[in-house]
Amino acid sequence: MSDIIIDNMPVNPKQSKFRHIFKTVKKERQLWILCIPLVAWVATFAYYPMYGIIIAFIKYVPGKPFLDCQWVGLKYFQQFFESPDLFLILRNTLAISGLDLLFGFPAPILLAILINELAFKRFKKFAQTVSYMPHFVSWVVVSSIMFTTLGTDGVFNEVLQLLGIVHEPVAFLSKGEYFWGLITISNIWKGIGWGSIIYLSAIAGIDEELYQAGAVDGLGRFGMIWHILLPGIKTTIVLLFILQIGGILNAGFEQQLLIGNSQTREYYDVIDTYAYRYGIQLGRYSYGAAIGLMKSAIGLSLVLITNKIAKKVSDLSII
Incomplete structure (x- = not known):
């Protein structure tokens, strides 16, 4: 040169x-x-x-x-891929993460839009505060609430019986077919308010003149949301989507151990709980480290791939 x-x-x-x-x-x-x-x-x-x-x-x-x-x-990596539990834990991990991505990712966006559309400032602050509170509740407390509410002697079963919908209590927490839905709902409830903070900040950064121009052009509230608000936070949505794709193998840990039991293990056992059981409880530290390293490497690869696709499709990317 x-x-x-x-x-x-x-x-x-x-x-x-x-x-x-x-x-x-x-x-x-x-x-x-x-x-x-x-x-x-x-x-x-x-x-x-x-x-x-x-x-x-x-x-x-x-x-x-x-x-x-x-x-x-690569001995321990090979052992993991040859494990008879591989299909089960991958199925559970991708199912829980997929449901969280499908329903949990847009939930904070919708909440942020709804809060932004509130006209009364005091009620808006109250709604924001209430939506943030579950984030600060530990999973130990959340699991206790779920056992109290959804147990066979819980409030939910009592209401169902009073309404005549069921004649006998339903063991929601002891049936595996309900576990994915319950864990998805609890994840959304706990994180929706905290996740909306970023979107509310992005919405606050949109130029007010755009709304005024939209009003002059005859756009209603839904029109302003679709043509002004959503394009204004598009960058934030894409960046957070890329990061969530990278963490798709992080399907949770505490909630599975606290809410799950031996009867639902076939549905709650994910990569993190599997690594904890074999790597920590059984003392196979190298095996657990190999699983964690493999998960991190796959997550990084997914971030880079999704980032490249997003850059080509929308000209938006992290790097």
């Missing part, structure tokens, strides 16, 4: 790029100083522990240095 000539002096392109970066950092030094604690936190808790992924490729013995452990390569 030829050098760039500035004032009859040759300047290497790499040096020119380095000077540009240095000037930019110097100009924005206050922002970079504010970012130091965050960068330090991410480096310490997110990147430093990553050396531990070597456990997936060795026969790890607790207390023994990594270099002294036997190297086994």
